[in-house]
Amino acid sequence: MDAVGTLRSSGVKIQEAYTPFPVHGLDDALGYKPSNLPIAAFLFGLTGTICALLLTIGTMGYDWPMDIGGKPYIPLPHFIPVTFELTILLASLGMVATFLVISNLKPWGHDPFMFDGRSTDDKFLLVIDLDKNKMDKDALTNLFKQTGASEVNSKIVENH
Numbered sequence: 734m735d736a737v738g739t740l741r742s743s744g745v746k747i748q749e750a751y752t753p754f755p756v757h758g759l760d761d762a763l764g765y766k767p768s769n770l771p772i773a774a775f776l777f778g779l780t781g782t783i784c785a786l787l788l789t790i791g792t793m794g795y796d797w798p799m800d801i802g803g804k805p806y807i808p809l810p811h812f813i814p815v816t817f818e819l820t821i822l823l824a825s826l827g828m829v830a831t832f833l834v835i836s837n838l839k840p841w842g843h844d845p846f847m848f849d850g851r852s853t854d855d856k857f858l859l860v861i862d863l864d865k866n867k868m869d870k871d872a873l874t875n876l877f878k879q880t881g882a883s884e885v886n887s888k889i890v891e892n893h
Contacts, residue, residue: 777827785819
């Protein structure tokens with residue numbers, strides 16, 4: 734966390750950080766904005782509610798109205814289970830799809846890529862795009878060494 738703060742205060746733009754376990758506060762230190770996933774969940778849930786109500790009201794009230802014991806054609810309390818289930822279904826499926834798109838985890842046409850396999854075991858990685866930073870490679874290497882990096886590697890990565 735201290736290294737991220739030092740690098741960011743030096744003007745280094747960090748593209749991504751890979752850690753073997755969740756580090757609380759790292760998102761704030763990297764300057765990530767809050768996700769819009771809750772807004773998407775609300776919109777997908779609202780879509781599910783509207784679809785369920787249109788389906789049930791359209792079916793029971795207009796397409797096939799039945800007079801059952803003098804009850805109204807559109808009994809809204811009877812539609813609650815269908816409305817609830819469709820709301821949850823569309824909200825959850827929509828959130829999964831939105832998460833996959835936002836995180837660039839599309840299951841089609843994408844080969845898995847890992848900068849270093851040790852990041853899933855015991856190493857912390859910071860990914861820097863040299864083209865987006867004002868410092869040259871040697872200055873960045875020295876800055877990383879000053880912040881306590883045990884190893885500094887450079888890789889050419891295309892289409893990531």
